[in-house]
Amino acid sequence: MNPAGGVRRHRCMSTAVSARHTQPAEQPSPPHDAVSGAGLHALGGLAHKRVLDSVAQFTHHRDIDALDQSLTLSLAELAGARAVTLYKRAGEAGITPESLVRCTARAHGGHIIESLEPAAGVPLLESMRQCAAQMHGRIERTEGGGCHMLVPIHRDGQALGALLLEDLYAPDALRLLVDGFARIYANYIVLLHESERDKLTGLYNRRTFERQLQRLLQREGRLWLAILDIDHFKRINDTYGHLYGDEVILLLAQHMRASFGPEDVLFRFGGEEFVVLLAATDPTGAHEALERFRARVAGHDFPQIGRVTVSVGFVGVGAHDYPATVLDRADKALYFAKNHGRDRVAHYEALVAQGALGAAAPVGSVDLF
Numbered sequence: 001m002n003p004a005g006g007v008r009r010h011r012c013m014s015t016a017v018s019a020r021h022t023q024p025a026e027q028p029s030p031p032h033d034a035v036s037g038a039g040l041h042a043l044g045g046l047a048h049k050r051v052l053d054s055v056a057q058f059t060h061h062r063d064i065d066a067l068d069q070s071l072t073l074s075l076a077e078l079a080g081a082r083a084v085t086l087y088k089r090a091g092e093a094g095i096t097p098e099s100l101v102r103c104t105a106r107a108h109g110g111h112i113i114e115s116l117e118p119a120a121g122v123p124l125l126e127s128m129r130q131c132a133a134q135m136h137g138r139i140e141r142t143e144g145g146g147c148h149m150l151v152p153i154h155r156d157g158q159a160l161g162a163l164l165l166e167d168l169y170a171p172d173a174l175r176l177l178v179d180g181f182a183r184i185y186a187n188y189i190v191l192l193h194e195s196e197r198d199k200l201t202g203l204y205n206r207r208t209f210e211r212q213l214q215r216l217l218q219r220e221g222r223l224w225l226a227i228l229d230i231d232h233f234k235r236i237n238d239t240y241g242h243l244y245g246d247e248v249i250l251l252l253a254q255h256m257r258a259s260f261g262p263e264d265v266l267f268r269f270g271g272e273e274f275v276v277l278l279a280a281t282d283p284t285g286a287h288e289a290l291e292r293f294r295a296r297v298a299g300h301d302f303p304q305i306g307r308v309t310v311s312v313g314f315v316g317v318g319a320h321d322y323p324a325t326v327l328d329r330a331d332k333a334l335y336f337a338k339n340h341g342r343d344r345v346a347h348y349e350a351l352v353a354q355g356a357l358g359a360a361a362p363v364g365s366v367d368l369f
């Protein structure tokens with residue numbers, strides 16, 4: 001069991017990365033190079049420079065995962081904590097799940113940074129949840145003579161999460177520093193979040209597609225990419241108006257969240273076109289997941305409009321595939337589905353094997369990069 005209360009999900013940053021930074025403290029002796037209370041004062045300009053360097057470093061990132069990792073590493077180094085955990089609450093309507101990132105100092109130098117699965121009912125996770133919800137921090141003395149510090153992360157009255165620093169010395173002086181980092185992080189995460197999400201649905205936007213694809217490929221090795229397109233959407237707009245059209249887009253995004261798993265990555269590419277990166281183990285699993293989604297949408301009674309259907313094209317993606325190529329293949333499968341009655345799922349490789357995508361196959365409509 002991890003002290004932060006989670007089951008390890010995956011390691012995100014190697015010690016080689018963190019080895020560029022200050023060496024971690026060995027416990028239980030107080031860290032000599034931490035920007036601790038006395039240290040901050042004594043080091044003067046040097047301490048300020050280190051703090052500013054750390055802020056510049058973690059706000060350099062344009063990717064939320066990298067930002068989260070960098071924040072925990074910066075704080076672990078500056079504060080000389082044995083471990084720093086960033087807890088984030090789930091976003092509204094389940095747009096982002098509850099998450100934990102933990103940076104731990106290794107006994108012989110460097111740090112390990114991991115994403116952890118929040119596991120219910122574990123003491124320190126509960127403390128972080130409470131700290132986040134109440135937006136109220138505290139310092140707890142531990143039996144070993146050190147302290148745990150809990151600091152909430154919030155912005156404009158909205159609770160975003162909490163930071164937990166374990167086994168600190170001189171925590172009172174560090175409190176201001178950690179509070180400051182929490183405030184900078186809160187401002188920055190909101191900006192990053194807005195820049196990578198579609199405004200209407202909260203799904204990832206197209207700009208983040210390549211990065212998310214690479215990330216998932218690194219984790220899964222192989223995955224499936226599906227393009228989902230609402231059938232006859234122009235007719236819906238023309239008959240009921242754009243507001244109803246927008247409502248259909250919003251409801252479809254909700255069905256996507258409910259239908260696909262937490263490991264799958266969901267995008268709205270624009271208009272009535274959506275993309276899913278599926279972490280399924282094989283094409284049958286991918287096909288079943290997409291078919292479930294298709295049937296779910298077809299069976300839903302959309303307010304005022306009634307029945308709405310979607311067509312889906314999907315393709316396998318390997319580590320060496322170009323994003324533009326796989327998008328084009330999925331798009332060809334989608335247009336096969338559109339041309340063969342709509343409200344269906346088409347698999348690119350299966351169509352190729354059947355010889356169904358001949359020279360006359362329709363040209364994809366997705367705008368390539």
Ligand SMILES: Nc1nc2c(ncn2[C@@H]2O[C@H](COP(=O)(O)OP(=O)(O)OP(=O)(O)O)[C@@H](O)[C@H]2O)c(=O)[nH]1
Pocket residue numbers: 229230231232233234235237241242243244245246249270271272338342
């Ligand atoms: N309400 C709404 N409509 C949009 C948005 N973006 C694009 N559209 C409309 O979506 C429609 C897309 O229509 P088409 O590309 O012709 O496709 P379709 O009618 O769905 O037909 P098929 O895809 O062939 O089944 C157009 O009428 C666009 O104006 C949006 O954000 N909101």
